[in-house]
Amino acid sequence: MIQLKASMLVGTLLICAVGSLFIGGTPLEPSAVIHTLWNGGDLDFIINQYRLPRFLLAIGVGAGLGISGALIQGVLRNPLASPDLMGISAGTGFAATLLLVDIPDASLPLLASVAISGGIGAAIVIITIAYKYNPTPARLALIGIAISAFISSGIDFLLIVHPVEINTAMVWLTGSLWGRNWSQMPLIWLSLACLIPCAMYLAWRLDLMGLGEEAATTVGAQPERTRFIALILSVLLASVSVAVCGTISFVGLLSPHLARLLFGHNHKLLLPMSGVIGALLVVTADTLARGIDPPLELPAGVLTSLIGAPYFIFLLQRYQGWK
Template identity: 60%
Template sequence: MKLVFTQKPVGLAVFGLIFAGVVSLYTGVSDLDTGQIVRAFLYGGEHDFVVNHYRLPRLVLAMLVGTGLGLSGVLVQGVIRNPLASPDLMGISAGAGLAATSLLVIFPQAPLWALPVVAIVGGLLAAMMIYATAMLTKPTPARLALTGVAISAFLSSGIDFLLIVHPIEVNTAMVWLTGSLWGRNWQQFPLLFAAVCLLIPVAFWLAWRLDVLGSGELIARGLGVHVTQVQVLALIVSVVLASVSVSVAGTISFVGLLSPHLARLLVGSKHHILIPMAALIGAILVLVSDILARGLIPPTEFPAGVITSVIGAPYFIYLLSRYKGW
């Protein structure tokens, strides 16, 4: 039985995100007090770079990446009606990662705007591969998830091949592929912010349609929902959000899987509330992972993707164990 809290969980999630954001400003090699952080905000000065050009952009980007991945996960689960679906497990993140890695190692001087564009193309191609493969067999939830894992592994082998053929750029690519916000700054902000802000209203437009679709395609058509249009639009929005997030932070795993599940536990399955809750939880997961990544053993920094994998992999195994028919 699902556990649904009634004490304003969205408000608690917002408070948790604000609290994590404040902690993020204090976390790092430089030990700053509140006065130094406030003075850096107001006047710049000695700690201007650390606060305004290192910690603050990482904070903002972590929230936006987590929001994008959380929204992507809830949409792909809603349209496929598969609790095992997520952009990284379905191979979408790997497709975006392969395309972006190809650009990084083959055309290292490419303009910054080209990376998210190439990542989106890679994510869409990966989604098409999954769809074509699924049509060959009767897709059950676990089988579809395992198909995505297989395609993800295939695409990841392409990434490994690129790194072997182009060893000079291996360090830059590896930091990016493990999922990290290290070295990110305000340059990555505009496109990611625009994508998230433009696609959130689309996600809300899809909300009640996904609720109706969850009752079955025949019922949805009877209620006037254009099923194919909703499915295609939801998948495109999911792929774009995941791909743009991957283009900024690399392959941060399991956020798109965990966020919708935790959101359903807290607020139920109605998409009008599930969508903002999944976005908030995704933002919290990525931000907390980034805090732990740079705060556990400073000055050593772990990739944030390692932290999310440690949390998400056991949960994915638990979900697989619940499906006996695959």
Template identity: 40%
Template sequence: MKKALTLPVAFVAMIVLAVLSVRAGAVSVSFRDIGAIMLQQDSPFQFIVVHVRLPRVVVAILAGSGLAVGGVILQSLVRNPLASPDVIGMTKGAGFAAAAVIYLFPGSPGYVLPAAAFAGALGAFGLLALLSRRLSLSPAALALVGIAVGAVFQAGIQYLIVRHPADLNMALLWLSGSLWGRGWADALSLLPWLAVLLPVAWLNSAKLDIFRLGDETGASLGIGVVRQRFWLMLLAVALAGISVSAVGAIGFVGLLAPHIARSLVGGRHRLLMPLALLIGADLMLLGDGIGRIVAIPREVPVGIMAAVIGAPYFVYLLRKERRLGR
């Protein structure tokens, strides 16, 4: 019964956080004005709500969902609780490729940015997979090598900053991960991709349950282990890359959301995945909301707030895995 309540509770939390996110900021909007705007009544805050804060909320929900589900898939395939798009360097790879498009090809069509982010995430994971196979890494060591891979791509972003100092503000937003200035165009660029990828991920819940049991079990049940792992890994890479293309290299959402969801409902992916999706959206909204009110009239990027929340938890996981001898 408690497990059945987690999804509606997480959904209600997302709605509450979304409303509070629309309300909070340098200019506070009352609940009465928000209600009036939703009912298409006149309000002096209509532009702020409709064209500034609502698209920002939608982008936060979509990107947080994509990063969280990508984390679920990676942790299940690698059977490593420390795996997530940001920890193993995928978000940094996607961020580097997207930043390269922004700096080097500023006039590119809108569809080029998500494609570049996907390619960057795929390149980061390919590099990590090559290193892990050659070095026969343990789960904890895999996470540490992933951090090193991410640092390489981070250095690439910093190189772009040095070469293009006129775009420093944009670069800093990419480095920290931010929802500042996100509009309906960003939301619409995310929506069609995630509308396809998230249902596909959920439809593969049973396969992910089997992968957590080991390759031998999967092979004995007639699953093409290598082929299915490849396609599911591409799915995780796509989710991370598309999300990063809209919000920058935000860390720890893909690590925290699956762990919180797993502690509440266990490891069955049919329930774990939608709960992690909602928790990922909640974390993004929470981080963005706190970041906008902690230093008014300035704002702290959501990527920094996510790191403040997630870094201590990551250290805890490392210590836990070390105690277990993994």
């Protein structure tokens, strides 16, 4: 049954991804898309240089955010934890905005490295405060929200102080795959190729940590080491994903919850399925963003927020007695 669910989920992702090639400011017939994919032609730019890299990037970004969220929730045993609430997305956004208002045409390697550094820096601040006060999971979520709000105010300040230079930054901050192309492909997919195997290596340790630190220590899971490595991997996955397409909110929160609902708590299945669901969310959001009212294109991050914000309120109500 689980294998059937997984196969159906992957199949749905592939159908949505391929379907995204037909949708946009210029609706295309399947025959035209197939011909262009193999032979090029007048539609080569639309298909091979615009829509094809977009759906491949959407899959990579969604997978990175989904697995990042599953790692954070697993290691902290906190169902409200996510890259957004842990300040990773806000830190990445602040660092990228700081660079873009100063150098609007910053190169991709420079933008990516600065954005990733910002995400790592924000995570270090939050984790340091958390360990200093030894908070409960609910308090940790509040610390993340507070730091994220503080960093977001810094972003707003930069946008107000630099009103002329904000165009590039605004496109990036709203979370959009607009303008992305093959040049971003190596960053996201090479990162996933390196980081996902490391995350899967921690799967059984995360299962043991769910039983409690004492039980995990007894069987040699080394909770402190596992927690540290998992947090580093989560920060890197989220930072790279946000560096590619900006701040697409709530994917890291929703994906693990939906995966847990469908496949249970076994991290060997939970981690990859969180990635698949994250990819499906981003692909769907990006497709709808450019298909709702073409040629107008909405940011994909706006659509994920419309889904994620009500779901977050539902989670707060569900865990209102949880400490």
